[in-house]
Amino acid sequence: MAGEIAQDVAVTLTLIGAAMGAGGAIASQVIAGVITDRREQRRSREEAERWKLEADAKRRxxxxxxxxxxxxxxxxxxxxxxxxxxxxxxxxxxxxxxxxxxxxxxxxxxxxxxxxxxxxxxxxxxxxxxxxxxxxxxxxxxxxxxxxxxxxxxxxxxxxxxxxxxxxxxxxxxxxxxxxxxxxxxxxxxxxxxxxxxxxxxxxxxxx
Known part of the structure; x- marks a missing residue:
């Protein structure tokens, strides 16, 4: 989890640097989209793990x-x-x-x-x-x-x-x-x- 957060920060800083000459509004949307996508991926993995644990418990x-x-x-x-x-x-x-x-x-x-x-x-x-x-x-x-x-x-x-x-x-x-x-x-x-x-x-x- 800590590694993923650090990766998000790194991606965000990179995009900020690239977007400084591209227009603030567009850059903000791009950055927000990347962060949201990564959070959704994390949430999906957590949800899958939770379902796996529940399935294991039900099987037992x-x-x-x-x-x-x-x-x-x-x-x-x-x-x-x-x-x-x-x-x-x-x-x-x-x-x-x-x-x-x-x-x-x-x-x-x-x-x-x-x-x-x-x-x-x-x-x-x-x-x-x-x-x-x-x-x-x-x-x-x-x-x-x-x-x-x-x-x-x-x-x-x-x-x-x-x-x-x-x-x-x-x-x-x-x-x-x-x-x-x-x-x-x-x-x-x-x-x-x-x-x-x-x-x-x-x-x-x-x-x-």
Whole structure:
């Protein structure tokens, strides 16, 4: 900006010197025209820069909106799996198929989160893994005859998988909220260690 002003002054002085014998009125018009043109150029550049900054801000806002949408979709799909696997009886065919579809959908969402919000990718991956484990565990449970030892063992594994998914979904929700408000994200390894200890304590509480 300072350089442009100095350039304006230099041009003005040059034109004044050239115009001293050309007639005051015409020289004044020429000088005023040059200065006005340069100011308009500066104003245009400033306006273009302002629009660029606004466009960048809007683009970032659109990405944030998409991230929030992905977080909500992941939690919604996860909640559907949790709700569908709370029943004690066997899953019907339609429910089983919808759970498989949900686990694939969670994987797809996880991949996009990895691109837009890499800070939460490991958390999303853990949710996706827990979702797949839960669906697999309940389908395995349902494939075994009722009242058998294998069925009871499989039922425990299914319940444990359900508990793990619930815990990972809660952790993801907590970290996603912090991420959205630009807060810190807990290192994934710390969260993983704490959750593993919690599930082991849960096993001991049940005497398993």
């Amino acid at each position: 806002d659109r990405q944030l909106d998409r991230k929030i949408e992905l977080f909500a979709q992941l939690l919604s799909e996860t909640q559907n799996v949790l709700n569908s696997t709370q029943m004690y009886g066997n899953l019907n065919q339609e429910t089983a198929e919808s759970l498989v579809a949900a686990s694939w959908q969670v994987l797809a969402i996880t991949e996009e989160i990895g691109i837009l919000a890499p800070e939460l990718h490991e958390y999303a991956q853990s949710v996706a893994k827990a979702t797949g484990n839960t669906v697999k565990a309940f389908r395995l449970r349902d494939a075994l005859p009722l009242g058998t030892k294998k069925r009871r063992a499989a039922a425990h594994q299914a319940t444990r998988a359900h508990e793990g998914l619930h815990s990972w979904a809660d952790l993801f929700r907590q970290e996603a909220r912090s991420y959205v408000i630009h807060g810190p994200v807990t290192p994934h390894n710390d969260a993983d260690a704490a959750l593993t200890a919690s599930l082991e304590a849960w096993d001991k509480k049940l005497g398993l």
